[in-house]
Amino acid sequence: MPGFTQRAGKYRRPNWLRNRRYGPNVFVFRNLETNQVLYTQTPFPQRYNIAKQFQGPNWQNRLPTTRNDLWRAMAVAQLPNYESAVHLYERLVQLRHMRDYTHRDVAMAMRKKNEDGNIWFYSQFRPTYTQEAVSDLISALEHLDVSAKIHWEDSWRRGDESHWEDIEVEHAEFPRYNPRERHVVLRKIADQSYKTYMSDKANFVNKALRDLAAQVRARAEARGKFETFVEHPGGPSQKWPEHQLQEGIKLREQKVSEYMKRAYAANQDLRTLPQFGNVRLRRKLRNEARHSFAVLRRVQRALEKYRRAERLRRRFTQAKAKAL
Template sequence: MATRFRNAKWLDTNKFGPQVFIFRNLESGQVLYSQLPSYSDYQIKQQFQRPNWQNRKPSTRRDIWKIMAVVDCKDYESAVVTYQSLVRLRAMRDLTLKNVANQFRPKNSDGNIWYSAQYRPVYTQEAVSDLSNVVDTLQTQVKIHWEDEWRKGDLSNWNMSLVQHENLDRAALHTPKELFEQLRQQARAEFQKLRDTTATAENQQQQEQQQPTTV
């Protein structure tokens, strides 16, 4: 299913949630964004356009990717824009602003990006920073489900008027399919509640406008 870009109407029609999924690579620390609770070679090719020895093109092997966070957005349009913004920021850092990005990355004594057994933690740190910046720039309400309490970083880096943080059930992480289904249902329920509230408010406004004006 995660073989190409999906617009807001498609996501809603096919009963997915207004969500963005963030996966992390257990071997390299690289991060992968997806609109669906799955990924394919499409996301790999789109998000790793110029791989090198410090940022190799990763495999789609299921055993080396783990969910890092699930972002619940207020509606499908926000989910699409959030996903696109995260992918664009990644592209800027890897392509057009690569030299600038490297200035801020921790280095080893040999001047290469710091790593331990080929694992580079800077990639997950940059993803968290990007998500915080995207939410703040879009001024959109989100609920973020994190794999670990510490993964989100310091709360001072988040606009707490826009973000609600929750932790994923660690036991449920062992059965991600069931976990993703539960999160999908919750996200759709929250969106439907917002849709119903908006529709009720619009109907009331129309009724008030249609009432005759007394002199």
């Protein structure tokens, strides 16, 4: 799949992830030897992530190796958009920094300890790290207040269901796979989340365009539905009262400004679609935009024409009054 390269091992912003077809995900890896946890934005751990999240290693939290065979995916969080995914990753790294540095004493007080007062361990394995990672994931999602779907290595990893009651989250499990194929499964999840995001975005843009076209059509149909007033026996005229004229002008100016803002936003959203390079699709959208703009221009010209007629009528009335 394009985009999954070793050069992705550093902090990436939403546009970079979107352009290289990475899904809006956050990956949680655990070390098989030490049970240490690593957060990444891509489906594989990198040296940058280790250096960023283990800045002060010690004998209880040693600097882990980059060997891929020692890192096993524990969970994958799938977010609705890239901005939320980046914020979740930043929040998890920040919580890790708080546990290791700024609030280290508080974190140590809540950890299970052995007789010597150190973190309980067996050989090099310390279970508390994965438990803290699940707690941080719950806190980060609760802080972001977004819906998410989390794929777990095993269902017991997420802990008790009562901790997830206040969060809009859907739980799923990884398909059972051979350990040699674990990165293939992660890439499939990332690819599927990317396709889901782009499909939802395309549906949103299409709905916005349909709503805009419907409003333009309704506006065009209502152009000739203004009341007429009789001034003299010469017949009906299309003169409006002054208050109705001013209200209509302000309303039209607001509508035109709103339509232009929506058209600009829709154009920006269209540029992020994977089919933006399709010449035929761009020509069709351009023709629809020209038609909508032409309708708005006709409304503006009609207003200008009426304004000029009103000015001439006032001048004629004033000149006639002076002559008398």
